[in-house]
Amino acid sequence: MQGIGSGTVAPGGTIFGSVSGTDRRVDSGSDDVDGSLSLGAGFGDAATGIGVQASLNVTSVEDRDFGDSGYLSLKFGHRFGDPDLNLHAAIGFDNIAAWGDASDNSIETTVALTTFGYLGGAWGKPYMVTLGVGSDARDGDPGLIAGFGLGLTEYLGASISYSGDYSNIGLGVKVPGAKGVSVALTCNDVFDEEDSRRATLSVSFALKNAFGLGG
Structure with a gap:
């Protein structure tokens, strides 16, 4: 689901990461190309208790100021009922212990x-x-977020989301032969509602049972 968060957390014992690049730096008001990266892990078991997801996010990866801005994220989630119900809830916190911009x-x-x-x-x-x-x-005020994602083939998925101020569309591809690796292309603010339309390309990975804490 590109453009918004979700009610799920990474399974315990999973490590994950992503590198993203965008053609526009919205926060600075410039059209410079920039990127970000994230690295995190999942702990606990959301099916039987509370799952926890923690990540470190670096918000600028330009050569001249690599790592000078970023923050920590924490997310707590639980799956309700049996697996057939497939209902997940989570609360997440971003900009914890932030630095730089x-x-x-x-x-x-x-x-x-x-x-x-x-x-x-x-x-x-x-x-x-x-x-x-x-x-x-x-x-800057509370607002609704919503999204819908659909698996089109074994390797290709698409999504549309609303992040409170604008809408996003995206395509995601699982890389054949590279377990846990995917590539996503997202158009944020697709209708240019906030004069912030931009394209974002992300490469991500997830490795389950990485350190023996799987639930």
């Missing part, structure tokens, strides 16, 4: 519910639906 931002809180299913029954296309509220989603 990110220190100007207050801690942001997101509460979200996510469910999974199949269009057309068990043999149909898998889908993902998220609905939630972000404390700074709408011009």
Whole structure:
């Protein structure tokens, strides 16, 4: 689901990371190319208790100022009912212990519910639906976030989301032969509602049972 958070957390024992590049730095008002990176891990078991996801986010990876801005994120989640229900809830906190330019931002809180299913029954296309509220989603005020993702093929998925101020569309591809590796292309603010339309390309990975804490 590109453009918003979700009600899920990484399974315990999973490490994950991503590198993203964008053609526009919205925070600075410039059209310079820039990027970001994230590295994190999952702990606990959301199916039987509380799952925890922690990540370190670096918000600028330009050569001249690499790592000079970033923050920590924490997310706590739980799966309700049996696996067939597939209802997940999570609360996340961003901009914890922020440094550099990110220190100007207050801690942001997101509460979200996510469910999974199949269009057309068990043999149909898998889908993902998220609905939630972000404390700074709408011009610094609380706002609704929502999204819908659909698996088109074994390797290709698409999503559309609303992040409080604008809409996003995205395509995600699982890299064949590279377990846990995916590439995503997102158009943020696709209708240019906030004069911030931009393209973001991300490469991410997830490695399960990386350090023996799987639930």
